Amino acid sequence: MLKQMEGSEAVARAVALCRPEVVCAYPITPQTHIVEGVGALVKDGTLDNCEFINVESEFAALSVAIGASAAGARSYTATASQGLLFMGEAVYNAAGLGLPIVMTIGNRAIGAPINIWNDHSDSMSMRDAGWIQLYAETNQEALDLHIQAFRLAEELSCPVMVCMDGFILTHAYERLDIPDQDEVDAFLPAFDPVQILDPDNPYSIGAMVGPDAFTEVRYLANDTQLQALRLIPEIGDVFKGVFGRDSGGLIHEYKTEGAETIVVALGSVNGTIKDVIDGMRGDGVGIGSVSICSFRPFPLDELRDALSGAKRVVVIEKSLAPGLGGVVASNVRTSLRDAGLAVYTVIAGLGGRAITMASLQEVFKAADDDRLPDIQFLDLDHAAVEHEIIRARRTRRSGPTAEHILRQKAGGAGK
Amino acid sequence: MTAAELLSVAAFIEGKHAQAFPNFGSERMGAPVVSFCRLDDKEIRLREPIQEPDALIIQDTTLLHSVNVFQGLKTDGYILINSTRTFDDLDIADFVAGFPPHHVCDVGATELAMKHVKRPVPNAALLGGFAAISGQLHMDSVAEAIMEKFPGVIGEANVAAAREAFHIARAA
Numbered sequence: 331m332l333k334q335m336e337g338s339e340a341v342a343r344a345v346a347l348c349r350p351e352v353v354c355a356y357p358i359t360p361q362t363h364i365v366e367g368v369g370a371l372v373k374d375g376t377l378d379n380c381e382f383i384n385v386e387s388e389f390a391a392l393s394v395a396i397g398a399s400a401a402g403a404r405s406y407t408a409t410a411s412q413g414l415l416f417m418g419e420a421v422y423n424a425a426g427l428g429l430p431i432v433m434t435i436g437n438r439a440i441g442a443p444i445n446i447w448n449d450h451s452d453s454m455s456m457r458d459a460g461w462i463q464l465y466a467e468t469n470q471e472a473l474d475l476h477i478q479a480f481r482l483a484e485e486l487s488c489p490v491m492v493c494m495d496g497f498i499l500t501h502a503y504e505r506l507d508i509p510d511q512d513e514v515d516a517f518l519p520a521f522d523p524v525q526i527l528d529p530d531n532p533y534s535i536g537a538m539v540g541p542d543a544f545t546e547v548r549y550l551a552n553d554t555q556l557q558a559l560r561l562i563p564e565i566g567d568v569f570k571g572v573f574g575r576d577s578g579g580l581i582h583e584y585k586t587e588g589a590e591t592i593v594v595a596l597g598s599v600n601g602t603i604k605d606v607i608d609g610m611r612g613d614g615v616g617i618g619s620v621s622i623c624s625f626r627p628f629p630l631d632e633l634r635d636a637l638s639g640a641k642r643v644v645v646i647e648k649s650l651a652p653g654l655g656g657v658v659a660s661n662v663r664t665s666l667r668d669a670g671l672a673v674y675t676v677i678a679g680l681g682g683r684a685i686t687m688a689s690l691q692e693v694f695k696a697a698d699d700d701r702l703p704d705i706q707f708l709d710l711d712h713a714a715v716e717h718e719i720i721r722a723r724r725t726r727r728s729g730p731t732a733e734h735i736l737r738q739k740a741g742g743a744g745k
Numbered sequence: 746m747t748a749a750e751l752l753s754v755a756a757f758i759e760g761k762h763a764q765a766f767p768n769f770g771s772e773r774m775g776a777p778v779v780s781f782c783r784l785d786d787k788e789i790r791l792r793e794p795i796q797e798p799d800a801l802i803i804q805d806t807t808l809l810h811s812v813n814v815f816q817g818l819k820t821d822g823y824i825l826i827n828s829t830r831t832f833d834d835l836d837i838a839d840f841v842a843g844f845p846p847h848h849v850c851d852v853g854a855t856e857l858a859m860k861h862v863k864r865p866v867p868n869a870a871l872l873g874g875f876a877a878i879s880g881q882l883h884m885d886s887v888a889e890a891i892m893e894k895f896p897g898v899i900g901e902a903n904v905a906a907a908r909e910a911f912h913i914a915r916a917a
Contacts, residue, residue, distance in 0.1 A: 334757035336750075468790075498792050503753045503765040601790030686793045 333508050337469035337499045340506045341434060341492075342367025344473035346377040347514040348432075348480045350406040351521075352398035353382050354391040358413040359446050360496035361436030365408050388413040392420035392433070399429040400535055402526040404480065408434035410496055414452045415440065418459075425460025425551065427536060428525070430483035430490070432476065433461075437597070437648075438496040439681040443732040447682020448496040449648040450596065454657050460551050462490040462558050463626040464578065465596040469499050470506055471623075474577035477509065478565050480518055485561060487524045488554045493625075495598040495648075497682070509573055517572045555627040562624050580629035582621040583636050585611060589618035591697050592637050594662055595646040596622050599678070599685050603646065606690045615698055622658070633665040642672045644697045646690070646708075648679040655705045678708035714738050747894070748802065748868040749780035754890035755872065755882050756784045764789040777808060784881060800879055802871050803827060804854075806835060821845055823879050825914070827867050829853035850878045850917045852910045861906040862899065873907030877914035884911045 333340075341364050345353070353372070355365035372382040381398075385391045388409050395405040409417065414435060424431050435453045439445040453463060462482065466472035472494040479490040494500060525535060539547055559580065566579040584604055586592055593603050600621040610617050620636050622629070637643050643666070645659040654660065656675035663673050676693055679685045689709050696702045718735055722728040746767045753763035761784050768779035781795045800823035801814065808814050809826075818824070824841060828851045832838040841849040852874040854867035862869075869891050876882045887907055892900040 332757075334754045334763065498766070501767055503750050503763070504789070505757055505762055598792050602792045605791050684794050686796070687791065 331508050331510070333506055334503055335506050335508070336363065336501065336503050337472060337494065338363030338436075338501065339367045340469055340473045340508065341476055341494070341500075342371060343508055344476040345406055345432075345434075346371040346380075347509060347511055348406075348477055348518055349377070349379070349404065350432075350480075351380055351403035352395065352405045353380060354385050354394045354398075354405070354407040355382065356385050356388050356391045356407075356409070356413065358388070358410050359436075360438055360448070360500045361408045361410040361413075361434060363500060364434055364436065368406070388417040389420055392417040392424060392431070395431045395433075396420060396424050396427065396429055399424075399431050399523075400427065400525070400527050402521070402523045402528075404484075404521040405429075405431045406433070407431070408436065410436040411438035411440055411446075411452045414456060418456070421456050421459045421461065423536075424489045426547075428487045428554075430480075430487050430521075430523075432479045432483055432490050432492065434476070435491050435493045436496040436500045437493050445681040446496075448498050449680045449682070450493070451649045451680075453491060453493045454649040456491070457626055457657070460488070460555075461626065462486075462488055462555070462562075462624070464490065464492050464562075464624055465622065466492065466494045466499065467582065467598060467600045467621050467623070469494075469502060469504055470575075471577050472499055473506065473508070474569065474573070474575070475623075477514055477518060478569055478578050480521075482558065482561060482565055484521055484523075485565075486554050486558055488558065493597065498598045507573075507575070513572055517569060558624070559627045559629060562627075578623055580622075580624045580632050581636060582623060584619045584621070586618035586620060586636055586640075588616055589639075590616040590641040591618075591644060591694060592640040592642075593617070593619040593644045593646060593694065594622065594633075594637070594658065595619070596625060596658060597648070599646060599648070602685060602687055603690060606687050606694060609687075610691065610694060615694070617694060617698070625658075625661075628661050628665075630665040633662060634669065637662070637666060638669040638671070640671060642674065642697055642700070642702075644674045644676060644694065644702065646676050646678050646685070646693075648677075650677050650680065674702045675705040676702075676708055677705070680707075683709065711739075746778070746780045748804070748871055749782040751868060751872055751887070751890045751894060752782045752875070752882070753784075754893060755876075755886040756782075758886045758889050759882065761785065762787060762789050768794055777812060798822060800875065800881075801825070802875055804867055804871065806830070809835060809837060815840065822848065823875075824849045825871060825874050825878055826851040827854040827871060829856060847878065847917070850874060850914050852913050852917075854906070854910055857906040857909050858903075861909070862902040866903070869903035870906040870910035873910035874914040876907075877911045878917075884908060887911075 371377040391407045399405040439449045440451040483490040647656045647658040659675035749765040753765035756763035765782045797817040803826045854870035857870040888904045
């Protein structure tokens with residue numbers, strides 16, 4: 331049914347339609363509306379047979395989800411930013427134990443400096459924890475991906491993170507098609523765990539594994555991800571059959587045919603990118619885009635096929651690997667190792683800085699003219715950083731960087 | 746944010762695509778807040794904040810001379826101000842004189858809310874006023890959106906405030 335609804339509430343409804351039996355809740359902006367929404371649906375009886383557990387920290391949230399999942403319950407939680415870091419050890423444990431937990435990340439920057447706004451630093455920090463990571467381009471896709479995530483997780487016995495841009499998606503109201511319970515029930519079978527803690531049939535989960543077997547266990551973790559490369563598109567097809575719309579899959583291509591420049595990005599910025607591409611295509615520029623939905627597993631072959639006909643690739647990414655550049659760009663380069671085309675990194679939208687059509691268009695034009703540097707920070711205030719570099723060089727006890735940049739931005743430069 | 750949300754719901758009721766989102770300012774009560782709403786007949790993919798609005802609803806006149814609220818507003822745009830004071834009193838008469846007739850209007854939305862709802866909640870009345878000056882939405886859709894968000898007596902009181910604002914703005 332079509333509804334005008336906030337992204338967070340829509341995800342809460344989608345999660346409830348998947349009939350989780352345990353939901354662990356701990357608030358952190360910008361994810362809070364989601365678990366609050368699920369809580370409201372438990373309280374009013376819409377979601378029955380569900381234990382909604384208010385826990386004392388993010389570490390507890392995922393630890394309780396791990397215990398619940400090992401006991402055979404379909405388990406869900408959500409977090410963001412420092413919350414994801416705080417549960418870091420449990421994130422690895424959930425994957426290492428092969429427990430099919432679904433977790434929403436309301437993507438947000440990581441401090442210091444503390445920042446509540448959107449970028450992808452949080453989920454990127456856990457990209458190699460063994461979870462499947464799916465990035466939603468729209469709120470419709472966010473809610474659809476949650477329904478797919480439970481099926482994917484349980485079929486592979488592997489946890490899945492559904493990443494959606496904090497505020498930009500979580501707090502946006504837009505038109506959404508909310509599925510019926512019957513449709514979701516038809517798509518998502520009851521949870522049939524591959525391992526279960528059962529007092530009548532006891533065994534242990536979480537053994538100490540030494541050098542003689544650890545590599546084999548890790549090999550199988552990688553193999554699980556490779557199986558997901560096959561399963562994600564299959565589940566997307568089944569989803570389309572039941573719900574009638576394309577959602578999920580490994581990548582989405584947009585006007586890549588005949589494109590000399592292809593833009594690659596994750597998440598909601600793809601909408602803005604498409605609008606820029608339409609304008610530039612109208613001006614005769616050969617440009618298209620690829621949105622990566624599945625970042626883990628990383629679709630090396632599919633990306634190579636989508637990108638290798640282009641002359642250059644521009645990766646717009648909302649995270650920074652200090653000392654390297656771009657995480658996504660590095661991964662994209664791996665898929666293009668034999669193709670010999672330039673891959674440019676554009677770090678954009680850090681800490682919630684708006685990514686505008688005007689700035690993107692400037693970057694894409696520069697790319698089209700082969701004027702783009704290897705790595706660029708979109709809309710960087712060059713004067714501010716140069717001023718700070720010189721100031722810090724002059725004084726040993728130069729004080730905190732963030733406070734000095736803030737002072738400059740407030741108009742007190744050099745004081 | 747409630748106003749932008751209700752505006753998007755009213756547009757949805759009329760079959761339009763609508764996207765409402767806040768400008769996520771400081772997390773404290775009383776901080777200046779901006780929220781946005783886009784309306785279109787096709788899917789809205791753009792995620793940048795609105796930089797050149799077609800219409801501006803100003804909820805608090807104390808902002809008029811502390812931030813440049815009119816920045817980017819199109820020269821044939823619409824302005825609705827929550828105030829019972831004249832444009833001269835607000836010291837914006839010269840500025841608004843450049844806009845087409847009937848595009849700029851002030852409505853005492855907070856006073857209308859106090860009259861009907863007994864609380865200083867101007868959102869509903871402002872949307873009634875906006876429907877009148879912009880012609881983008883029907884008053885009945887605004888009323889339906891308000892009732893969906895606030896069912897029962899509170900919603901009805903807000904709808905009454907919105908309808909009165911609609912008539913005041915249309916007569917202005």
